[in-house]
Amino acid sequence: MATKKAILTKDTIVSMYMNYRLENNEKPKSVYQFAKTNDFDETEFYTFFGNLESIEKEIFKMFFDKTIELIHKDSNYENYDMKSKLLSFYFTFFEMLSANRSYVVLSLKEHQNQLKNIMLLSSFRSGFKSYIAEIFSETIKTENEKLQNIQKNTIQETAWIQLLLTLKFWLEDASASFEKTDIFIEKSVKLSFELMNTAPLDSLIDFGKFLFKEKIKNT
Structure with missing residues (x-):
């Protein structure tokens, strides 16, 4: 049986972003790269944020x-x-x-x-x-x-x-x-x-x- 995919929320995206920056010591190159690295669809990202900079402000x-x-x-x-x-x-x-x-x-x-x-x-x-x-x-x-x-x-x-x-x-x-x-x-x-x-x-x-x-x- 396939593992059920976790529901994406604003908080989980923020947590993923903070972890990415700390682990890589740099920002993601694009929303596409960030989404792919964290195994979710790019379109899901835009449900919560307009761009990567808006996450940092949030x-x-x-x-x-x-x-x-x-x-x-x-x-x-x-x-x-x-x-x-x-x-x-x-x-x-x-x-x-x-x-x-x-x-x-x-x-x-x-x-x-x-x-x-x-x-x-x-x-x-x-x-x-x-x-x-x-x-x-x-x-x-x-x-x-x-x-x-x-x-x-x-x-x-x-x-x-x-x-x-x-x-x-x-x-x-x-x-x-x-x-x-x-x-x-x-x-x-x-x-x-x-x-x-x-x-x-x-x-x-x-x-x-x-x-x-x-x-x-x-x-």
Whole structure:
């Protein structure tokens, strides 16, 4: 009796793609080659993705979606203040990345042009900005709608830059269990909230000392 062929899903295609890249240290040459290597029809691929690049973008979006799913499983999460919610997101997200570090490093260090690497995060970026708008919505209470939108956009973009800086630090972190990234997260999130409260000096100095010390060690 012939073995029944496994049902193809978006998740299985993503898993196949990540394995292919890690095992071959390169991208598939084409959808046809990728499908043939993994024993499914090329037409099945297009049920879920338009091209190979869209898989790469989807992977980082899936890391984000899984992070959101996990943090909301914590029964205490909804009662957290905004700072605690953001810290919960950061620690969970970077645990997710650490569990898939080989792929993430390979993917985000592929191009010398950093802009090309960041483009892989475009779908994730949209989800992250929506998440930031959600948890920060209570802080934006101005009556002027235009000013309110400016504040919202500023907070979202600042949070995105902060996440990119944290991601860059994590990619270069060689400490055990990436403990220095945990310190970076705690200090940078604390600083970002104190900047909004216009009382940043102590945290700014503390964060600056941490970055300076790490820079000296790495030179």
